[in-house]
Amino acid sequence: MRHRRLGFAFLVLLSCGALLWLMARTLFVVGPDPIGLAMLVLFGLTLPWTTIGFWHAVIGFSLMCFARDPEQLVAPHLRSITGGEPITSDTALLVCIRNEDTQRLRRNLAWMLEGLAGAGELRWFHLYLLSDTSEADIAQQETQTAAALSAQFGPALRITYRRREQSTGFKAGNIRDFCERWGDRHPFAIVLDADSVMSPEAMRRLVRIMQACPRIGILQTLVTGLPSASPFARIFQFGMRLGMRSYTLGAASWQGDCGPYWGHNAILRLAPFIEHCDLPLLPGGPPLGGHVLSHDQLEAVLMRRAGYEVRVLPDEQGSWEENPPNLPEFIRRDLRWCQGNMQYFRLLAMPGLLPVSRWQLVLAILMYVGAPAWMGFTVLGLCRQVPFRLDLGLLLFVTTLAMGLAPKLATLANVLARAPLRRAYGGGLRVIASALLEIVFSMLIAPVSAVAVTVFIVGLLFRRRVGWTSQQRDAQALEPMTAVRALWPQTLVGIGLGIWLWRVAPGAVWYWTPLIAGLAGSIPIALVSAHPRLGRALARAGLCRIPEESLPAGGPPVPRALARVSPYAAQGGK
Secondary structure, eight states: OHHHEEEEEEEEHHHHHHHHHHHHHHHHSSSSOOOHHHHHHHHHHHHHHHHHHHHHHHHHHHHHHSSSHHHHHOOGGGOOSSOOOOOOOEEEEEEEEOOOOOOOOOOHHHHHHHHHHHOOOOOGGGEEEEEEOOHHHHHHHHHHHHHHHHHGGGOOEEEEEEEOSSTTHHHHHHHHHHHHHGGGSSEEEEETTOEEOOOHHHHHHHHHHHHHHHTEEEEEEEEEEOOOOOHHHHHHHHHHHHHHHHHHHHHHHHHHTTHHHOOOSSEEHHHHHHOOOOOOOEEETTTTSBBBSHHHHHHHHHHTTOEOOOOOOOOSSSEOOOOOSHHHHHHHHHHHHHHHHHHGGGGTTOTTOOHHHHHHHHHHHHHHHHHHHHHOOOOOOHHHOOOOOOOHHHHHHHHHHHHHHHHHHHHHHHHHHHHHHHHTTOOHHHHHHHHHHHHHHHHEEEEEEEHHHHHHHHHTTTTTTOOOOOOOOOOOOOHHHHHHHHHHHHHHHHHHHHHHHHOOGGGGGGHHHHHHHHHHTTTHHHHHHOOOOHHHHHHHHHHHHOOHHHSSSOOOOOHHHHHHHHHHHHHHHH
């Protein structure tokens, strides 16, 4: 594994160096200047994620094409079980909720529990509803939900409902409270969010692997999007699904036992988690001090520091979540993650971390530093009066764009090359049309998100922060004033940029069309992409379809469950 990591680091550094050299040749036609040097530095800050994603795609695509079993090759823990081993360990199901729709919660949980009961293994699982709800009426509904599940499953189901009066420490504090009260009663815990859905077989597989591999401390499943009536969520989850397999296979090939943890749809070994993964209280006040908001990756590196492995299951079966149904909700979630990742600045010097773990914290920070770096690069480029090499600039643009799209293009090629996968995604023509639609949509909303992150990071210096509130999960038309309040800065930036370019360099306007169109049109884009009517039209056309929707209605139990979890899926799959 050490040689793989060194080889991967060499590829990434070589690629970054080559791109920086090409950018320097583009910028410095008549010698270095201060603005050009600043642009070169900002460009360098954007490169790690671009080059890492590219090499993940290359490695993942190679494994998909030439390995007999690529998943087992990068995840040897899959070979530790056959799937028929008996469950002999008591596992807690931790459902973390805060002001959520209790009808959806009950529907999701009932299907998962029915599957465990049908397999005769519900007795090995104990359901904990861990509530941080602040609304008294919703808390009452949660109590009724717990009672209804208890009545439905009877003595076979052990269920505990607990509501905290003070939501100290956010979700990590919620789980820590469970650990202190009941953690010593269970060897394992499967962590679920309110929108999480896992097939019973996926949950049993997690437990079997943990039973067979005592050195694994955290085992994370891939989490795919549920079908949705929202066109935004539908297009977004298709893009995520398209890039997920090649990217994850490539990442797992070098991360190995230092894999990711995303905070849900994963299983924890409770004894080391309780002992070693208690999060520190950061000095100072919010937004960068106090309790850690993005707890998951920090808990992963603490588990590795304790000598336990953090592994991922690099396949797409049996683990789902609901994606944000509209652009403002997507940005709100992204800014919450941004604030949490920026807190990692204060954790980089933690003693005892493995080099790979420390680098993962750096990457988590750079994930959001890249947005203001791109914005700064763009502004400086517009202000700079020094000539540059247009031919090399175009080559650099095409190269970085292709590298950024590589994970999606790699999986797309794999899907098109395999008839069963083509059919699962709706057929070759629909796959290509869906991919083109998703790429255009991503190019339009990327600058919208980048402006939001840039403004937010600047606001962190003035103690701006996001609240910890429940997420909107239902697909519904977006109110125009909601879109205006959320996206007016992007609109003004887009209009201002278009006017400026038209006045100073009208011939270059077409180069900037995606950026200007995405920003200036962010409000109508948000309104249109949230409307369920468009989502139903996409489904009827078979566009942005995921494999679960293509399975026949009388087939395996998972598609029927998806139709129950997301009632629109029953229509969307036709």
